[in-house]
Amino acid sequence: MIRRHAAVQGIALAAALGLGLAGCAGSSEGADGDGSAEALKIGTILPLTGTLAFLGPPEVAGVGLAVDDINEAGGVLGNDVIVESGDSGDTTDLSVARSTATDLIGKGVSAVIGAASSGVSLAVVDQFEEAGVMEVSPANTATDLSGYGEYFARTAPPDTVQGAALGSLIIDDGHTSVGFLVQNEAYGNGLRDNTQKSVEAGGVTAVYGATGAGQEFPPGETNFGSQVTNLLAQKPDAIAVIAFEETVAIVTELAAQGWDFDGTTYFVDGNLSNYGDKFDPGTLKGVQGTLPGAQAEDDFRDRLNTWSEENENTTLEDFSYAAESYDATILVALAAVRGGATDGKTISENIRAVSGSEGGTEVRSFADGVKALEAGDEIVYKGFSGTGPLDENNDPSSAFIGIYLYGADNTYTYVKSVEGKS
Template sequence: MNRRMTAAKGIAFAAVLSLGLAACSSDTEPEGESTADEMSDEEMADAEPLTIGTILPVTGTLAFLGPPEIAGVGLAVADINEAGGVLGNDVSVEWGDSGDTTDPSVASSTATDLISNGVSAVIGAASSGVSLSVVDTFAEAEVMQISPANTAADLSGYGDFFARTAPPDTVQGAALGSLILDGGHMDVAMLVQNEAYGTGLRDHTQSAIEAGGGSVVYGATGGGEEFPPGETNFGAQVTAALATEPDAIVIIAFEETVAIVNELVAQGWEFDGTTYFCDGNLSNYGDQFDEGTLAGVQGTLPGAQAEDDFKERLTTWYSENEGGELADFSYSAESYDATMLAALAAVKGGATDGRTIADNIRAVSGSEGGTEVSSFADAVAALEAGEEINYQGMSGTGPLNEANDPSSAFIGIYEYDDSNEYSFVREIEGSIE
């Protein structure tokens, strides 16, 4: 390896480690409703039952993420209700489809339905572009939206009624850029979906590559080479990308990835050690491609590696309630944590309306410090004792900062084998400025 590559690897690694923590917290108590420890049994009995909605992908190019996210919400609600519910009542769920950005009417219709059905909080969307299309609608209705998968930087600090349990692209972009440089690659082509998620992650990945001395030779910011969501024909894009003679290719897309891979195969691209995926397309492809097609492909996924016990519980819930099997667990932990934070915010604030949840969600995530708790029952007990709490979730993220982003998060590194399925390799923890 030459000196330039060695230096690039060191710079990229340092870039990930130096994503300095700059989350700020307030010392003031939220105003409004009585807190849980101040409420009498009679007041708790009078509280409205908490209804949580979902706006998660059942259809569209991100539908493969729907099952693990749905399982995360469902399991969290089951755990909450088993522990006594919220303010003396069981939590109920209104399930909804987000679709994708190719048909905005799906998410718009779901948002309208959820609001009319009286939800106080919604979990979703998976797509940043979808969230950007409905976030104002939820905010105007004072419904708290908590995304388990949105990473677009445009959503950081968007407003009081939006939070997320997935880190923004500043963290994943740095990790993905570092991974590429660590592979010895300096001339990188990027096939990028033209919407908030795709271009945002591209921009931050490109910054990390360039900081390490590399360059993006196709698909760079300002090049106008992105493809529209839902594209099915990639002959021209792949031909143009390969004409730049890249030593690595990054694919930032959703379901379009299948067509991209098939075109790359047709044009003779060698995937092993030269190709990189990310959370939007990190999926088990199995026999969708010939055996060994994706062997050696690496990818990144926000979130800590799910524990085996948690995976088993998710699988059981999904089988019993949805009648299917989970193919992977992407964003299941973040969905579980988003649901828990909504419920705990209601408990802390003593009411189940969206404003109360918005006013208390940062505090229960640990922004005020407090007792570390990892179960709903322990969290409620601490709140009823008048303590601040620091919810230690399944996803391993830090407390929400003033932008309602996790103040720290893990990025998992994964690699595909001959069966075109991916497995965990290692993880990097990054903090958010």
């Protein structure tokens, strides 16, 4: 069963400073040394509720662990980083995210980590930019966000990369016709579009849910009887499900109508979750899924889980986008160090450089990055997600896509990774 989690109980919140931090971020002069020298305050706008709530715990842990590592290394410009937590909700009720954005801006954050949903980010990204707050998403993949503005970046690759990987997987498995079950918003439509381009280039026909067919479903849909009936009537030999928590209802309906999932069904990052006894044993056996990001190392997973248990009283069931959340937080902090200030404008102006766009010394931790920057070197931060430097669109210039396989217990295991470029 997908586990839901209530509001964050606090992400390694640093001791409150006596200094007033209520001024709106981004009001300083930027990277010329005249910007704010106050403590770096980072907000989170991550899914604690809604159809992507299963992604919340690993992303929260990624941010929290990164902040602990930063503060253990001496903080940013002599001060501990402070975190302000917030819920993004999902696209079924965008008032949650907009309220969180207003709250975080009012608390004087200079940067935010999130959102997980591309549709949510599209609803708040202008609000953050107007306030001079740098938004760095660990999970947004919609192509609509590529080059959106100087105050938006991401550590997850755009859907061009995952779509190509998913399309290749379907082709390599020998399928000739595919049906898409797609939620009607920026993420679903964009990933479907790119996957469809990939499969059609390989000679596979999209027989249902194709671009322009008008067969998408609204986010939050719970009844898929007619959709599944209409899809199966087209006799596809493969189905790609591009959805969030709606996947539970979709799988239940597909099973009820006799669909054999083994070797024929494909999930994506939005629904790659360990479902366990949510379905009968063996239901998802042979289902494959794609997930942007390199496979997390065992030691890193252990550290994330320890952090989550100690700070959130939660054992992590998934690690999706935890590495990207960690790396996003480290990049924000290193950008402030390089620019000599903690305001959003400075972070915006320096985040590409610390990701490696200027070349330089390769570093694998915040502490090593600070050491190199203080020595006058440019740096290339190589984090846990395995992405390349940010390009001119503030997208990772390259990234790994993990391929995963479900077993009879309805949980997934890592198979391999493929590397692609934006």
